[in-house]
Amino acid sequence: MTLNDLHQTKEAEIAARKKIVLRCCQAAGCTSSDSKGVKERLEKAVAEAGLQNEVEVRGVGCMKLCCEGPLVQADPSDALYVKVTPDNAPAIVAALKGGRSTLAQADPHSPFFTLQQSIVLTNCGVIDPERIEAYIAADGYQALHEVLVEMTPKDVVDTIVKSGLRGRGGAGFPTGLKWGTVAKSPGVKKYIICNADEGDPGAFMDRSVLESDPHSILEGMAIAAYAVGADQGFIYVRAEYPLAISRLHNAIRQAKRVGLLGSGIFESPFNFTIDIRIGAGAFVCGEETALMASVEGKRGTPRPRPPFPAERGLWDCPTLINNVETFANIAPILRRGADWFAGIGTEKSKGTKVFALAGKIQNTGLIEVPMGTPLSTIVEHMGGGAPDGGRIKAVQTGGPSGGCIPRQHLDTPVDYESLTKLGSIMGSGGMIVMDETTRMVDVARFFMEFCMDESCGKCIPCRAGTVQMHHLLEKILARQATARDLAKLEELCDMVKNTSLCGLGQTAPNPVLSTLRFFRHEYEELLQPDPHGPRTPATPVPPLTAAN
Amino acid sequence: MALPPSPEKPRIAARYLPQAAGDKRFKILEAHIKKFQHRHDALIEVLHKAQELFGYLEDDVLRYVAAQLKLPASRVYGVATFYHFFTLKPQGAHTCVVCLGTACYVKGANRVLAAVEQQLHIKAGETTPDNQVSLLTARCIGACGIAPAVVYDGTVTPRQSPESALAQINQWVTP
Numbered sequence: 001m002t003l004n005d006l007h008q009t010k011e012a013e014i015a016a017r018k019k020i021v022l023r024c025c026q027a028a029g030c031t032s033s034d035s036k037g038v039k040e041r042l043e044k045a046v047a048e049a050g051l052q053n054e055v056e057v058r059g060v061g062c063m064k065l066c067c068e069g070p071l072v073q074a075d076p077s078d079a080l081y082v083k084v085t086p087d088n089a090p091a092i093v094a095a096l097k098g099g100r101s102t103l104a105q106a107d108p109h110s111p112f113f114t115l116q117q118s119i120v121l122t123n124c125g126v127i128d129p130e131r132i133e134a135y136i137a138a139d140g141y142q143a144l145h146e147v148l149v150e151m152t153p154k155d156v157v158d159t160i161v162k163s164g165l166r167g168r169g170g171a172g173f174p175t176g177l178k179w180g181t182v183a184k185s186p187g188v189k190k191y192i193i194c195n196a197d198e199g200d201p202g203a204f205m206d207r208s209v210l211e212s213d214p215h216s217i218l219e220g221m222a223i224a225a226y227a228v229g230a231d232q233g234f235i236y237v238r239a240e241y242p243l244a245i246s247r248l249h250n251a252i253r254q255a256k257r258v259g260l261l262g263s264g265i266f267e268s269p270f271n272f273t274i275d276i277r278i279g280a281g282a283f284v285c286g287e288e289t290a291l292m293a294s295v296e297g298k299r300g301t302p303r304p305r306p307p308f309p310a311e312r313g314l315w316d317c318p319t320l321i322n323n324v325e326t327f328a329n330i331a332p333i334l335r336r337g338a339d340w341f342a343g344i345g346t347e348k349s350k351g352t353k354v355f356a357l358a359g360k361i362q363n364t365g366l367i368e369v370p371m372g373t374p375l376s377t378i379v380e381h382m383g384g385g386a387p388d389g390g391r392i393k394a395v396q397t398g399g400p401s402g403g404c405i406p407r408q409h410l411d412t413p414v415d416y417e418s419l420t421k422l423g424s425i426m427g428s429g430g431m432i433v434m435d436e437t438t439r440m441v442d443v444a445r446f447f448m449e450f451c452m453d454e455s456c457g458k459c460i461p462c463r464a465g466t467v468q469m470h471h472l473l474e475k476i477l478a479r480q481a482t483a484r485d486l487a488k489l490e491e492l493c494d495m496v497k498n499t500s501l502c503g504l505g506q507t508a509p510n511p512v513l514s515t516l517r518f519f520r521h522e523y524e525e526l527l528q529p530d531p532h533g534p535r536t537p538a539t540p541v542p543p544l545t546a547a548n
Numbered sequence: 549m550a551l552p553p554s555p556e557k558p559r560i561a562a563r564y565l566p567q568a569a570g571d572k573r574f575k576i577l578e579a580h581i582k583k584f585q586h587r588h589d590a591l592i593e594v595l596h597k598a599q600e601l602f603g604y605l606e607d608d609v610l611r612y613v614a615a616q617l618k619l620p621a622s623r624v625y626g627v628a629t630f631y632h633f634f635t636l637k638p639q640g641a642h643t644c645v646v647c648l649g650t651a652c653y654v655k656g657a658n659r660v661l662a663a664v665e666q667q668l669h670i671k672a673g674e675t676t677p678d679n680q681v682s683l684l685t686a687r688c689i690g691a692c693g694i695a696p697a698v699v700y701d702g703t704v705t706p707r708q709s710p711e712s713a714l715a716q717i718n719q720w721v722t723p
Contacts, residue, residue, distance in 0.1 A: 028691060032704035069693070199688075200688070202688060279633075280592055300631070358650075358692035358695060364692065396650065
């Protein structure tokens with residue numbers, strides 16, 4: 001493959017395009033409501049109307065408004081049909097030739113769509129994820145060519161540093177810094193890992209990106225590999241995402257076939273191959289050291305850091321681990337420049353963030369907004385508020401490691417620092433909206449049960465602490481607890497947070513701490529009077545001095 | 549001093565092959581293991597394939613995998629029991645997986661689960677005594693936009709209620 005071939009593929013693809021395109025969502029959400037059947041019937045209806053030469057029926061990735069699926073959108077008329085059944089197909093095709101249809105439609109100019117800014121999701125719901133030509137026609141793999149032919153690995157790292165991109169997996173570590181560390185680590189063999197173990201319940205951004213635009217991840221990984229000097233990559237993806245796995249396999253096969261993966265890519269000395277590793281349902285494997293153990297075929301238990309994976313990772317070689325969304329940002333940054341990317345977002349959090357909006361909210365689905373967008377804009381304007389005239393009580397971000405942000409703080413801008421200040425975290429991007437009917441103590445118990453089940457059992461604070469905290473929360477919910485129990489719970493939270501080995505244990509108390517911070521009255525309402533009177537504080541231990 | 553010659557040992561894998569000889573599934577599994585060149589890091593991939601072929605991971609299969617990959621049986625057993633996805637018990641003819649992710653939970657997945665549990669007289673993670681239905685739970689299947697979701701025999705079904713779930717279950721249990 002040469003640049004010329006790339007351009008030719010792009011031009012041929014554009015030339016073959018038909019005047020009208022019916023885009024039909026084929027991501028996991030819509031396929032569960034028979035969008036495959038919809039696509040088949042649309043193709044049949046187009047053939048029956050004799051419009052094969054004018055109309056293309058294209059299966060695309062996630063079209064974002066998941067709650068209204070299956071979705072079909074017509075280009076260029078922009079009509080967005082919702083809750084389409086196979087029987088609606090003839091009516092949709094008929095409407096292409098003018099005339100209004102009576103089918104249910106959503107407004108593509110509603111705030112849900114207009115307030116979005118796409119970098120990661122640019123191709124999502126637009127191109128066919130199962131054809132590499134479609135990605136190439138959307139300027140795909142051009143950034144990889146530019147990087148391999150015109151840039152040194154150091155230039156690439158510098159560009160990423162300058163863009164200000166931070167890891168999208170949750171913690172927000174500067175991506176450029178991580179790449180620089182791996183690039184500088186001595187070692188002949190280095191590895192790249194894409195963390196697609198999206199374990200947070202309530203998060204489906206990575207699934208959507210993998211299903212809708214798998215080649216963008218492959219390109220991002222290849223660029224990263226060149227920058228740090230690796231020649232082997234792994235994508236660690238959850239077994240719960242069969243469609244994402246099959247689309248990734250397909251994408252890797254296509255990229256190998258045309259020489260965009262393998263040896264001597266773009267006639268340069270750069271070689272890169274990608275293997276898929278399928279997880280087996282362990283939340284802790286989202287933690288990077290546990291993930292590496294799992295890639296090596298072992299039990300997914302974490303180990304202490306340092307040494308960090310950048311120095312000693314997979315099979316003790318320097319390893320770069322980034323999240324799906326981080327890799328999806330790479331090609332656009334190199335294509336459009338670091339300054340363009342740095343111009344989006346806030347001072348410390350650059351670019352956009354994809355969120356999965358779910359829970360008690362009108363519009364559930366996928367959104368991508370610039371960093372710094374207020375939470376209220378996301379849930380009230382874009383999400384349309386709580387359904388059935390209810391009131392939003394809190395928004396949960398960051399999954400079991402995050403916290404609940406109450407109504408009075410909804411004007412908070414969404415960036416790494418602001419959310420941390422409120423005791424939550426950005427997390428990977430799950431956003432669950434809760435209304436007045438949700439009991440916060442129950443939510444805390446739900447997450448604690450999750451952490452208890454998912455604790456790998458390696459370190460004691462997490463293994464035993466989560467069980468005890470869950471027990472105390474059950475006791476509070478059963479109205480059998482006293483103020484002593486609540487004090488004990490807070491003590492345990494502090495202990496588990498500060499002494500656990502890995503991120504899972506260190507963040508497990510967050511849902512309890514954040515609900516205690518903003519909804520303490522809900523806990524206290526459930527407490528019983530203490531038969532033994534208030535708890536007396538323990539006698540303080542005299543401080544150790546140098547003398548003894 | 550030369551050691552006395554050790555008696556000829558049958559090849560490790562062959563010790564488990566006799567009972568597997570007539571079973572095509574072991575052949576497919578062996579081909580899969582060969583594809584990964586018997587590498588130790590392929591253990592999880594191999595167990596995925598084994599579960600796909602056999603439905604669950606019985607002891608013989610685990611021993612066979614251990615012998616083929618030249619890994620201690622303890623390591624294979626350790627990995628198989630660590631990950632939730634692997635099951636060491638046979639599954640029923642039908643599976644019902646209730647997603648208990650946050651979005652589904654907030655929208656009442658626990659009520660769906662409770663209704664099914666009551667109907668089948670089993671708890672989550674169990675199989676009915678007649679081996680008809682296995683009731684499982686999942687920690688988010690990423691279908692949050694259509695919560696609460698339930699997976700019936702591998703088909704993700706959107707927006708379930710206790711009533712719709714029972715309607716589906718009753719199709720399986722009553723002839």
